[in-house]
Structure formats: C-alpha cells, structure tokens
Amino acid sequence: MVDNNIISQLGGGSGIDTQKLVTDLVEISHAPQANRLDSREEKLQTQLSDYGILRSALADLESVVANLASPDIFDAKSVSVPDTSLFALSELDSSAQAGSYQVQVDQIARAQSLSSQTYASKSAEVGTGTLTLRLGDWNSALDDFTVNSEAVGATIEIDESNNSLEGLRDAINKADIGAQASIVADGNSYRLLITGPSGATNEVEITASEDAGAPGLANFNFNATNQALTQNQEGQDALVRVNGLQVSRASNSFDDVIDGLTIDLYNASVDETVNITINEDRNTAETAIRDFVDAYNVFMEQAKQLTGVNQETGKNGSLASDSLADNLVDRVKGFIGAAVPGLEGGFGSLANLGIQTKISDGTLQINEDPDRINTNFNAVMENNYGLVKSLFTPQTRSDSGSIEVTGFSKQTNPGSYDVQITQQATKGSLQAGSVVAGFPLDTTGKDYSFDIAVDGNQASVSLPDGVIYNTPEELATEIESLINVSEAVSGNRSSVSVSYDSGSGAFNFISDNYGSSSTLEITAIGGDTAELGLAVAAGTAGQNVAGTVDGEPAFGYGNVLLPKIGSSADGLSLLIKPGATSATVGFSRGFSGGLSSLINGFMVNNGLIDRREDNINESLVDIEDDRSDLERRTEAYRSRLSSQFLAMELIVNDLNSTGSFLEGLNDRLPFTSPNR
Template sequence: MANNIISSLGGGSGIDTATLINDLVSLNRAPDANRLDAKETKLEAQISDYGLLRSALSELEGSVAQLGSADTFDAKSVSVPETTQLALTELDSSAVAGSYQVQIEQIAQSQSLASAGFASADAEIGKGEITLRFGDWSGALDDFTVDTEKTGATITIDDSNNTLEGLRDAINGADIGVQASIVSDGTSYRLLMTGPTGASNEIELTATEDAGAPGLAQFDFNATSQNMTQQQEGRDAILRVNGLQVTRETNSVDDVINGLSMDLFSASNTDTISITIGEDRDLAETAIRDFVEAYNTFLGAVEQLVGVNDETGEFGSLYNDSMADNIIDRVRNMIAASVPGIENGFASLAQLGIQTNVKDGTLSINEDPARINTNFNAVMSDNYDLVRDMFVPQTSSDSAAIEITNFTQNTRPGNYEVVITQQPSKGSLTGAAVPSFPLDTAGKDYSFEIDIDDKTAQISLPDGVVYASGAELAAELESLINASSELADSRTEVAVDFDGSALTFTSEAYGSSSLVAIKSVGADAAEMGLSVASGVAGTNVAGTVDGEVAFGSGQVLLPKLGTAAEGLALKVNEGATGASLNFSRGFAGGMSSLINSFLASNGLIASREENIEDDLTEIEDDRTDLDRRTDAYRARLESQFLAMELIVNNLNNTGSFLEDINDRLPFTAPK
C-alpha cells in the first residue's frame, strides 16, 4: 500500500511530492533530534569526565595514604658491619635510634630424643594415649619443671595409627612444634623427636596404655620412666646487648633491640658486633613533597573538567556541574582548614610552611630562610614530632586501664569522657581446701571432667607421681587442661593457681560467656578439693561514653551507634573507672576519609554516574518517541499529498472532459 501511495504521489500534479515529504519530515524532526544528540554527547562526555575525576581523586588519595602511615614518619635506617655471626632480617619503624654492642655467647638448640630400635618402620607399638608437655629438665634428667605457658598435646594411638609410622604422623599432625621422624641406623628403625629450640621447650612424654594392647610405655620420657634416650639437650640463645645479658628460646630474635629482628648463626666469647640505628626522616619529607605535587596535579586535571580546556579553549563537560564543584570545593576547603581533634601543636598545612597560592589555588612549600616561623625545613628540623602528629591519626587516654584499639570512618574527632559502671571479669571456680601435701597419686583416681567456656576436657593425674606442694599440683593441672585436645583445638585456656589452701581455676576469657565448672569427679578427686560444682561466671564491661550507654562484650566497650564516638573500640582492663579520650584522624586520615567517601560504591560520584546513565536511557526512550511521532507525521503528509494528487487528477480529468465536449459543440468545435 505504501508503494502504491508513493507511486501515486506526483502522478497528477507533476510535483516531486515524495522528495518534498522527506524534506518536510527531516525539517520537522531535526530540532528534537539535534537536541537529543547534543544532550547525549554532553552526558557521555560527563560520564567520561567523572571517570577522569575519579582517577584524579584516586591518585591524590594514594599520596595522602602514604602521609597517613605512621611508618612513613617513624622510618629508621640501620648499619652493621659484615659478620657471619648474625643477619638482620627486619627493621621496624618502632626501633629506637641508638648504638648497640651485641655479643653472642651461645646459640639456641633443640632437645632431641630417640627411641629404642624397631624391626621396621611399620612395626606395631601398642595403643592408648601419649601426653606430651614442654618444660625444663634438670641436668641429671631426674626432675622436670612444666612450663604452663606452653601448650602440649595428648596424642591418641588406636587401630588406625598403632605403628611407628602412625606415631610419627600423629606427632607431626598435632602441630605443636615437635618434629618426629624415623631414622634407620642400619640395623633397626628409631623414632627421633626434636622439639623447638630453648631450654624450657624440652619434652616430657607419658604413655597411658590400653590394657589389651600395651607397648606405648616404650616411648615414656618422664621422671619415673625414661625409655627414650636424650641425644642433645635444649638450650637458650645467650647474648649481651650493651653489656646486659639476655636469653631467648630461639635464634630468630625480634625483641631484644626493639623493632629490630635478627637471626643468630654462631657464638663467640670475644667478638662484638656494632649495630647503629638512626632516624630516617627523608621518607616523611619526600611523602610531604609528593603530596604537594600530587595535589597540584589534581587541581590541573580537574580544572580541565570544570573550567576551560587549555587544548580546545572550550568549557569542560562538568562546567557548572554542582556536584563536581562541590567535590572539588570540599577538597580545597580541607587543604585550608585546621585538623579537628588536635589540641596542641600544628593543626594546618600553613603552619608547616605549605602555603596556598592565591592566583590558582595550588600549593607551594616555603623554604625561605628569612621566614623562620613558617619555613618548612626549619619546622621539619625543630618540630618533627608535631609534624607527624598533624598528619597521622592519634588516639590518647589519660588512663592506662582504658585504651582505644580501633576507630572507623564514622568516628568523629574530638574528646570523649568514659565512665565504667561495671568491671570486666573472668569466670572462675575455687575448690575446697586440699587436706594435705605431699599428694601421692599411686593407685588413686584423681580424675575429673571440667568445662571451660563451654568446652569440656577429661583430666586425670598420672599414676605414681608425688606432688610436694599446691603450686606444683596447680602447674601440673594447668598444663594437662590446656594440653587437652578439646581445649587446644578451640584455643580456650585456663589458669590454675593455689592460694595456700585451695585450687582456683580461672578462664583466660572475659565476659558473661566465661565460666568454669566441674562436671564429674573421680573417686579420689576430693583429696584435691574438687567436687561437682559451678563457678562464678565472668562479667561484661559496662559503661557510658559522653553520657550515652555503651555496648560491652568481655573487655570491649563500643559507643552507641549514631553518636560522635561511634566506631571507637575501647579495651577496658580490670580496675578501670573512667578516662578522658582524645581522637584525631589527622590531616591525612581526614583527607583519605573524604576522598574515599566520594569514591565509594554508594558515594557521590557513583550516584552522579548512575543518574547520568538514567538520563542516557531516557534519551533512548525519547528517540523511540521521536521515531513514532516522525512516522505519524510522515503518514499524515503522505495522506494529505495523496488527497491533493487525487484532487488534481480529478481536476485534470474534468478538464480533459470539458475540452472534449468543447471540441464537439457546434460553435466551439474545430473546423
């Protein structure tokens, strides 16, 4: 039908009405189409330029992050002569500047134990349990002092692993720092056990055999039975630092010279090694200068977006964009503003000699010696610590019992008053008085089941051991409980003490979920003062921050959500009553927080980009509407021109008819 219409157009009038219609449609469509094209071009440019703004902010934030790191301002340098006795492995920013004379008198070594020989590596060894504990053997190997600070293990040997290889794998699988291997001496196979280095990391082994499958006792190494043979004793590393003798369990030493880690290789009674640690302020100065350069680069980049493009002479796509202007203005305002939360010292870049140029807003560093008060070099030289405090986040508390351990983006700088209304405490249980000492376990059932923070352990004192005092018994029980697989796997621990008459069991955890209870006892446990009982549960810390009730869990106190202090995490120790806290995010922390809020997935830039994408979608919808209106307009024109052609055609036909009549009339017919 359309073809018929098109072919009919111009048929009567002789006018090229098809071309005329196309021209009229194009003229009618052009204003709206041009408007949509222009709008689309601008929006696409804005999308691109917001990406450039995002990139510029990201690069600026990178330089700010370097300024916000304490390591930047606390950097150290170290010098040490060439030596084969030690190697420096790490220098931390916490290292204290100074000179240290180090002499290595003894390096640490591990105790090793070897079993009797077996015919093969898969020889059966019996079934039961082997309890492994760490401590210190006397020189004669007749007395073992348990180290209750170290966690041993109880290793189960059953049908699945009752071979020499199975025992080796079970010891290694316990992951307590003891290495087990099988060594062939040419005629038999021996189990070789090597503990961690250190005098107090020597090993005690006590087997509890299954009655129907004996054999594990051949791996005993305790004060009563020693069927393993010591190959070498455990030793501590001994060194002197500026004349002071110190000992360490390992040859990897990281806490003798604060912030400096070293590995010890050999000892000498005559050689002294000089180590010099100095402050390295160049890193901080470089970071500050890099920031000034990065900020100026940022300004130059964004000026092309919101101002005049130097290359094209045209306004950027974000010219008069209120959100882009707002982002840039807020960054500029922070450059000029004082850092909130700083009460003493430097609080603005201007005080450091970093000035804003009035002409273009860029930063420059004043290094004019005549301007002493705001000379950057003089400030860095004379007040370096105050410079550090201005850039790096700072927290302080006037009470050693309350410390700030964390803060978040929601935390506002300022001063806060903390009042503690309930102390944190640990769950504990105190037994009855122990009748007498020494306590001899021979032929007795000194077993009990104990719950620590909802973790249950079955404990039994070894048979045939004599405990001379309550302190000795407490140390033994603490070691056995913490070495039990049920507690060791969950990292739950308990401290056992003897107060002169009775045993006290105290969980190492704070809070209302901290609880100690005796669930069941053996026939003779009363002789240790133990019976079925529940102790006293721990308590969560409670208190207020600036008068608002805070949330307490264990030792941690968290300010109320929605308050200025939201996000602070406070560690409250026993005995705390209150504190005055101060928090400053520092210049770098504040700037990073601001920039990250712009760059966040739900930040201003993402929101603006989403709105632009919505506008682009609307343009596609508007184009669809325009196409529909254009088609309707074309159809209307075609209908009107077709009607015109029909009229013209009819008039032509009428004219031809009249002319034919005229030719046949008497007086008008041609002669």
C-alpha cells in the first residue's frame, strides 16, 4: 500500500514493523465479525437443506396417505374365469359385487347396415339440402319406425362446400351420433355404406329435404314412405343369461349386467356356460395401511434428526429451535392421535383399529396381540372392515333421501349442517291449446312446422310429409324426437319432454332442465300447425331452488344448492330433489383426507414451508450485504491505521533528526567542543 511504502521509504524510524502491525490489528478486528457471519450463513444453509429433506419426507408420507383416501382401495376385488372364446373381461371395478355367476351368451349384438346406389366417383355430387337422422327400431316389414327417445339424432346440412359423396360421408361422421359412414368400392363405382350403432333400437331413419335447384339427397332416404337405401343387415341386441336370467344389451361391451364387471362379447353359444367368481380383496387395503404406518415412522425418524438430537452427531438438528418445523411435527403427531373431525359413530381414530403411538419415540405400532381382540388389527380388519373404510375415506351423509351431498371442496370444514328448503326448483313448461286435428293424423300435403326455443336454444321442427300418426301419444313422441334431434338443442345440453294430456286434449312441453334459465317458447308456426293446438307463445320459466344452510342464505342454481361462500359449509354441493323440505347433512374428509389436507397446507405453493424458505433466502442475502459492509469497514480501518502509523513514523523521524542536530550542536558550542 502507498502509506506502507512511504513508511518503508522513511526507513521505519521507530524500528517497529508497522505493516505487519496494521495487518494484525485489522485481522483482530475483522475475524470475530466475519466468523459470526460465516457461522450464521452455515446454519441458514443447513436449515435450507434440512427443510428440503423435511419437505421430501412430508411428500413421501402424503403420497401414501392419499392412496388410503380412495374408496377403491377398500373395495378392491379379484376375479377368476376359465378360458373361453365367448367373451373377455376387460375391467373389474371396485363396485363389483362378490359372488359366483354363471354366464351364457345366446346372441351377440350387431349394427344395422344401409347402402346407397352406385356413384361414378367419390367426388360425385349428391345434391344439397338437409338430412335428418334418427335412431330407433324398424319393424320386420320396414314400414313402421319407433323412435329411440334415449338416443341422440342429428340434422346435417349439405351445401356447395360438401356436395359430394365424400362430403356426405364426412358430414354424417361429424354429426357424432354413433352412426358411421364409409365409401365402399363396387367394381368401377362407389357406394355409401352407413352403419348404425349396434342394437335393435339403434337402427337408422333418414329423411331428406332437398334444395329445389340441386336435387339428389332423396337417394339417401330411408323412412316409412321412401326407402332409397338398401338394408343389408338389421340391428340386433346381445342376449346374455346370468344365473339363468336373460338380459339384452345394445352393445357387445357392457358393465351393467354384472355390476362393476366389463364384459366384451365375441361369440355366442347356447351350449356353453362360463362360471365367473368375484372375491373381495382386502389385502390391498391392509397393505396400504401397513405402508402408511411404515411411512409415518420413517417421517418421524427423519423429523427427529432435524428437530431434535441428531443420533449420529449427538448435536441438535438445525431445525431444533425453528418454530415452524416444531409446529409442523407437533400438528402431524396431534392429528395422528386425535379423533377424525366430522365422523359420527363407528371408528373415530387409529386407536380403534389397533394402531397405537409408542410413548418412547412417537412412532406407530400395529397391535397384533391375539389376546387383545377389541384392538387387535387383524380381528378389526376381519370383523369391522366397513368401519375401517369409513375411518380412512371421505364420507358424506344426509338424513333425507331428497337432499343428497354430491360434492365438497378444499374449503369445506368437516361437520354437520342443517339444510332448510324455502323454494322448490321447477322446470320450464309450456302447455299448448287443444288439438283440433283428428286421429289418425295424415301429414300429406300439410305444413305442420314450428320453431321452438328450448332453454334459449332455437330449433326448427317439421313433421315429415306423407306420414300417418295413429294416436296423439305417437305424435307427441315424434315431436319430442324432432326437437331433441336438433343440434342447437342437444349441442347445448338441453332437451324437452312432450306428452299428451287426454284430459285437456293438449300437448304439454317440459324442459328437462331445472332453474330460471329453463324456458320454452314457440316463436313461429307453419300454416297448418294450429290444428295441433300450437301457437306463438311463451311458456312458464322454471325457478331455482332456494334455502339456507346452517341458517345462512345459500345460492340456488337449478336444483343444486350451494352454501354461502366463506361459510364453514362452503364447497358442499347439494342436489335437491322434488319435495325436499329439510335435512341434516354431514361431511368428513376421513383420516386420510384430513391428514393430506394438513400436510398440503404446509407444502402447497406459497405455503408455510415456501414462506419459511423465502425468509431463509432473504437472510442469506442480508448476510452477503453484511459481509460487503464488513469489508468496506475493514478497508476503512486499515487505511485509518496506516495513516496513523505513517503520521507516527513522520514524527519519530523528525524527532530522530532533531536529536542528531542537537548532538552536533553540542560539539560546536564553546567550552563543550571535544577539541578544546
């Protein structure tokens, strides 16, 4: 440094090594403060690392706990079936009922197949207009069609953009009603092949409405008055016998003949019977519970090393005095030993299952002592399996069959809640005038058309020309089908039910949805539609359910009641059925859901652990700032010492010069000269 260089140049008149002295003094001043910062930084880095270990341990525990929250774990089943060419079992659900079943396949399902006339090319024009497709059941003579009210139809439009055999194929497939269209080469020409969904009541009816300037779509008619298409194969249901009872299904794949078991049929044989055995599989749940006990004990061991005395080093862990870590471990331990919130009756805690906490170290142990029957784990699993399931899994309850708890959220607090219904939910409705037309009703030459808005979705309906309806009930079914087949209605999850009231002699229209948005309105009618009692008119809108939950006004939407936001019951979803007046409903997350919720509260993004780690990182940044400040102060101290020692050396040097001068002066004075 410059000052030290000056001192060196002056010769160090004091004889002191001031450069070393400055360095030593600076080090004596700097070292304690630097050591304190290093020590604090090391501790914070260790805490940050240990929080990572604690987070990982919590995540491992939570994954095991979350597995126990699934009812499927407790409802697991196993199935045995001999080799057979008749069918295969593709899925076994936890809802399957244990038992033995004898299965016989009498008939497999198949789909109706229709083919068109031949066309010269795939791009040949087919005409423009609309095709209305409906699904139902043709009689053997193909002169009477019964609409399947449960199936969805469609009206497709063919215009200049898709006026070709390929365009028609794509439009039918895009309608997505289950019918499949393909083009099949027939020598040097092509046919359109339409295959409906499998099943006897999923056969296809097609009615064309041609544009006058581009005819041709009538070649695809397949209805009671015009069958331009050829039926190659009729639809039929699968026929299966289960324990001697014959049932029919539209598909060869079904899961409702034996609940929870999906069966895929391949062949039929009236001479072969296959035995299927479904057994309860409690080993899955037992294994999951034992895995939880092991995972909890591992968590406690790791937590003890971090928040207590480290067995390897004999020193306290880095989180021993950390309030959040202590609180986290205490709350997990507290939940393990406490009763599960919201449970009523049955088992309330792990102790009922024979899982106990060791006083010595806080870990869990499973009691399998055969002499302690009431709290013996194996005996409890054998004799009270249902209560074990209710202990671990989320539970909802209602003391009224008319009020059903259908959902809950993270915000919902476990407990019981009083529900009072003050207004019933209703559906939008419209009652037409009396029908003046006689039956049988012949539509030939008539304009029976009208526009109707269902829940705000506009549909145009027109009875097909040349059809005879024998009864008003038959016509009501037809009108209902034509409304619901509209893309504007079905595509917006709306539908309508149409019936005939013989007392008033009028048609009744009722929306299938509840609530204030459930509306019906006839907006236009054709020239002859008044004969059916229909006129331009608006019906009566539905109303939302209204009520209270624990005395607080709830929000009603349709027939669903939602508790007040921010209330203890917030997040519950209540389905209110007609006639409901009141109920007491309850909710419990179960042991697994409650513990998962507790753990996730610490681990969630921006949760308690995240915030603690942020605080540690901020403290580490502060240490870097403090270290920079210390270096600046140290350099300033070094400079100050150097300046002070430089001044001292200058003074000593001056004194030395003055001493030499005085000694020489004494030699020159009279009477003192040595030469005298």
